[in-house]
Amino acid sequence: MTPVPPGSTIGIVGGGQLGRMLAIAAAQLGYRCHIYAPEEFPPAAEVAADFTRGAYDDEAALARFGASVAVATYEFENIAAAPLDALAAEAPLYPPRRALEIAQDRLAEKQFVEGLGGRPARFAPVASREELSEALRLTGTPAILKTRRFGYDGKGQVRITDPSDGEEAWTAMRGAPSILEAFVDFTAEFSVILCRAATGRTVLWPAPRNLHRDGILDQSLQPAGPEVAACVVEAEALARGVADALDYVGVLTLEFFATAEGPVFNEMAPRVHNSGHWTIEGSFSSQFENHIRAICGLPLGDTGLVVPRVRMKNLIGEDAHAWREILEDPCAHLHLYGKTEARPGRKMGHVTWLG
Numbered sequence: 001m002t003p004v005p006p007g008s009t010i011g012i013v014g015g016g017q018l019g020r021m022l023a024i025a026a027a028q029l030g031y032r033c034h035i036y037a038p039e040e041f042p043p044a045a046e047v048a049a050d051f052t053r054g055a056y057d058d059e060a061a062l063a064r065f066g067a068s069v070a071v072a073t074y075e076f077e078n079i080a081a082a083p084l085d086a087l088a089a090e091a092p093l094y095p096p097r098r099a100l101e102i103a104q105d106r107l108a109e110k111q112f113v114e115g116l117g118g119r120p121a122r123f124a125p126v127a128s129r130e131e132l133s134e135a136l137r138l139t140g141t142p143a144i145l146k147t148r149r150f151g152y153d154g155k156g157q158v159r160i161t162d163p164s165d166g167e168e169a170w171t172a173m174r175g176a177p178s179i180l181e182a183f184v185d186f187t188a189e190f191s192v193i194l195c196r197a198a199t200g201r202t203v204l205w206p207a208p209r210n211l212h213r214d215g216i217l218d219q220s221l222q223p224a225g226p227e228v229a230a231c232v233v234e235a236e237a238l239a240r241g242v243a244d245a246l247d248y249v250g251v252l253t254l255e256f257f258a259t260a261e262g263p264v265f266n267e268m269a270p271r272v273h274n275s276g277h278w279t280i281e282g283s284f285s286s287q288f289e290n291h292i293r294a295i296c297g298l299p300l301g302d303t304g305l306v307v308p309r310v311r312m313k314n315l316i317g318e319d320a321h322a323w324r325e326i327l328e329d330p331c332a333h334l335h336l337y338g339k340t341e342a343r344p345g346r347k348m349g350h351v352t353w354l355g
Contacts, residue, residue, distance in 0.1 A: 001198040001297040002297060003296060004070045004295075004297060006031055007030055008031060008296075009034050009069045009070055010026050010031050010071055010072070010292065011071070011073070011087070012036070012044065012073055012074070013072065014035075014037055014075035014076050015036075015043060015045055016037075016044060017044075017347065018271065019043075021277075021288045022075060022288050023044055026292045028289070029298075031292065031296070032048075032050070033047075034048065034049065034065070036052045036061075036062070037053065037054075038054065043338040043339055057080050059085075062083055062086045063086040063087065066093075069091050071091055071094070071295050072091045072094075073291070073295050074093075075271060081097050081104070085097070094250050094295040095248055095270045096246060096247060096249070099248055099252070103268050103269060105148050105149055106149070106267070116238065116242060118238045118241075118265045120181075121182045121257075121266075122138065123179055123180060123181045124139060125148075125177070126177075126179060127178070129166070132169070132178075135180040136180065139180055139181065141160055141163060143159075144159050144181050144183065145157065145180050146178060146179055185259060186258055187227040188227040189209070189212065189255070189256070190209050190235070191207060191208060191220075191256065192207050192236050192253070193207070193252075193253045193273060193275065194239050194253075195252075195293075196244075196249060197294050197297075198297060200244070203290065203301075204236055205279055206222055206303075207232045207235065208275050209224035209225055214345070216314070217314055218313065219314070220276075221310070221312075222305060222310040227258045230258070231256065231259075231263040235263040238263070238265065242254065250291050251287050251294070252269070253269040253272075253273035253275065271291075274314065274347070275312075277350050282305060282307065282352060282354060284302035285301025285302050285303060289301055290303070307354045310352065312350055312351070312353075313350060313352075314349075314350050315349040316345060317345060317346055318342050320342055323336065326351055329353075331355065333351065333353070335349050335350050336349040337349050
C-alpha cells in the first residue's frame, strides 16, 4: 500500500459517534474527513471538513463521494455491502467488503468463525415456524432468536425460555430469516480489539471486560479479571486468524463469553467498537488513531495501557444530562456525541476514568 499523506481527505461512510471520533483522530494526524450519511445533521459532520448527504444504496452518489477522497472507510456495518462497490471503484475502501458481508449476517459469521476453529454457542438457522421448533430441539432452552441481519444493541432478538414460547417469538421476527442460539453459561463477557495493517502487522489492545445492561454495553473495565485472563490467549489467536483470513485492514473487534471450557465466540464487528472507547485516554494509541493509521498505510501505534486501571461507562439516554456532575470529577474524561434528543437506549456519550 502506498501511504496516504497527511493533508489528504479520508471518506467515512456513516455519520454517528464512531465516525465522529474517527474524524477527530484523523484531524490530529493532519487529515481532512468527508462524511457520507443520509441524516440531515449527523454528529460526525460537526467535526469534519466536508459532508455529503446521501442514501447508503445510492450508487451514483457513492461514486461521486469516492472520487472526492483519497481513501475510504465505514463506521458501522448495518449498510448494504453491494452499493459500496461504486465507492471502491473510485477510492480504496477498508476494511474489505467481504468482512462487512460476513459480519452483517449472523449465520455466515458463525459458520466462518467455526471454519477457522472458533467455538460459537450452539446455533441453527431458522426460516420458518417449523424450523424454529426443530432448532429448539437442537439448542434446548433457554435460547435466543435473532434476526440474521441488521440487529444491534439488543434489537432484533427475542429470548425463549420454554419451547411453548416459540410461536410468540417467531411472530415477533415477522418472518425475517433468523438464527437460534443456545444460552451460554459464562463468567464474564469480553472483547478482543485488534488493528491490522496491509502489511499483515497486527497489534492488539488488552482485552476489556464488558458489562451489559438491557442488551446495551454499560461499562468496559481494565484489567478484565482472572476469568477473562484464562481465555484471552485463545481468543486473541482466533481474532488474528479471522483478520488474516480476510486480509483485513483497520480495527476489528470480536466479542466473547468467558467460560470454564474457554472462550465462546459471540459476534464480530468490522470497525472501531464501543468496548474500545476507553483507548482514547487509556492507551498510548487509541483504536480510532490506529484505524486511521492502518487505512492510510502508516505505522501502527503502541496499544499499551498508560495506567494500570481504566473504566469506561456509556451514557445512555438521559444519563447524558448529568454532564455537569461528571465534569466536577477531576478524574473523568467526558465525551458527548452531539446528539440533540436523549431517547431511551440511545448512546449519547461516554465517560472514561483512569487509575
